Amino acid sequence: xxxxxxEDLNNLTINESxxxxxxxxxxxxxxKDKIIDISAIKIVNGKRxxxxxxxxxxxxxxPRKITNLTSITNEMVIDAPPCEEVIRKxxxxxxxxxxxxxxxxxxxSFLKQAGKDLDLDVDISxxxxxxxxxxxxxxxxxxxxxxxxxxxNISYESDRTIDCAEYTVxxxxxxxxxxxxxxxxx
Numbered sequence: 001x002x003x004x005x006x007e008d009l010n011n012l013t014i015n016e017s018x019x020x021x022x023x024x025x026x027x028x029x030x031x032k033d034k035i036i037d038i039s040a041i042k043i044v045n046g047k048r049x050x051x052x053x054x055x056x057x058x059x060x061x062x063p064r065k066i067t068n069l070t071s072i073t074n075e076m077v078i079d080a081p082p083c084e085e086v087i088r089k090x091x092x093x094x095x096x097x098x099x100x101x102x103x104x105x106x107x108x109s110f111l112k113q114a115g116k117d118l119d120l121d122v123d124i125s126x127x128x129x130x131x132x133x134x135x136x137x138x139x140x141x142x143x144x145x146x147x148x149x150x151x152x153n154i155s156y157e158s159d160r161t162i163d164c165a166e167y168t169v170x171x172x173x174x175x176x177x178x179x180x181x182x183x184x185x186x
Contacts, residue, residue, distance in 0.1 A: 001111070001112055001114075001115025001116060001120045001121070001122045001123075001124070002122070002123040002124070003108050003111065003112055003124050003125075003126060004123070004124070004125050004126070005104070005125075005126055005127075005128065006098065006125050006126065006127045009127070009131070009132060009135065009179060010179060012127070012176055012179055013180075014045065014046040014173075014176055014177075014180070015045055015046075016044075016097075016098060017042065017043070017044045017096055017097040017098070018042070018043045018044075018097055018098050018099075018100050018127075018172070019040050019041070019042050019043075019052075019093065019094045019097040019098070019099050019100065020040060020041045020042075020043060020099075020100045020101065020165050020168045020169045020172060021038070021039070021040045021099055021100065021101045021107055021165065021168075022038075022039050022040070022101060022102075022107070022164035022165040022168060023035050023037060023038045023039075023101075023107050023110060023111075024036050024037035024038075024066075024070045024072060025066075025110055026058050026060060026061075026062050026063060026066055027063065027066065028106075030109040030110045030112070030113040031113060033058075033060075033110075034056070034058030034059065034060055034083055035056050035058065035083055035086070035087075035110055035114065036055065036056050036058050036062060036066075036070070036072050036077055037054075037055050037056060037070065037072055038052070038053070038054060038056060038086060038090060039051070039052065039053040039054075039164070039165045040052045040053070040090070040093065040094070040165055041165050041166065041169050042093070042097060043169060043172075043173075046173065048169065050093070051165075052089070052090060052093045053165075054080065054081065054086055055072065055076055055077050055080040056077065056080055056081065056082070056083050056086045057077045057078065057079070057080040057081065057082050057083070058077065058083065059082060059083070061074060062074050062077065083114055083117075084117075084118055087111070087114045087115065087118060087120070088118070088120075091115075091120060091122050094124065098124075098125045098126060098127055099111075099124055099125070099126040099127070100126065100127045100128075100129060100168065100172050101126070101128065101129065101168060102128070102129045102130050102133075102145045102148070102164075102168050102171070103128065103130045103145075104126050104127070104128035104129075104130065104131075105128070108126055111124075127172075129145075129148070129168060129171050129172050129175060130143055130148075132172075132175040132179075133148045133171070133175065136175055136178045136179070137151050137152075145164065145167055145168065145171065148171055149167050149170065149171055152170075152171060152174045152175075154167065154170045154171060154174070
């Protein structure tokens with residue numbers, strides 16, 4: 001699996017297909033930890049047209065500290081589809097779109113590992129709203145999704161990945177408008 005970060009953010013346009021992604025994992029090391037929740041919203045021409053959301057059976061025990069952080073329990077994922085099945089479906093969902101997430105390096109490291117484990121031959125471009133935020137909102141001291149959302153006047157309360165994906169959609173669309181010169185977004 002090849003993942004390429006979009007570096008030239010000035011040429012982004014609303015008239016593209018994007019998949020805004022959020023994942024939860026059993027830990028922070030993509031070589032030993034696994035995805036347990038994946039949610040994504042597809043945007044085409046600035047409109048939400050589809051979504052993808054599923055818990056994932058990681059095949060390993062979810063540590064208590066991760067359950068405390070994500071509210072996802074071992075019981076919740078016991079009957080969920082395995083990562084192999086979810087990643088294949090997710091890649092089909094993403095086909096022809098640019099991936100978007102906040103702090104993308106984390107998400108991409110897990111997707112890249114899953115793609116490697118499955119020997120997937122996929123070429124995906126991605127955008128990091130964290131990078132966009134740092135460029136367009138230099139006055140912020142911290143760039144967590146909640147802080148960026150607040151700076152853009154987006155109310156933020158989240159406890160599941162679909163919520164984080166939705167907030168990331170709102171942040172991304174506002175930041176995209178700022179790149180297009182509509183500076184009154186916050």
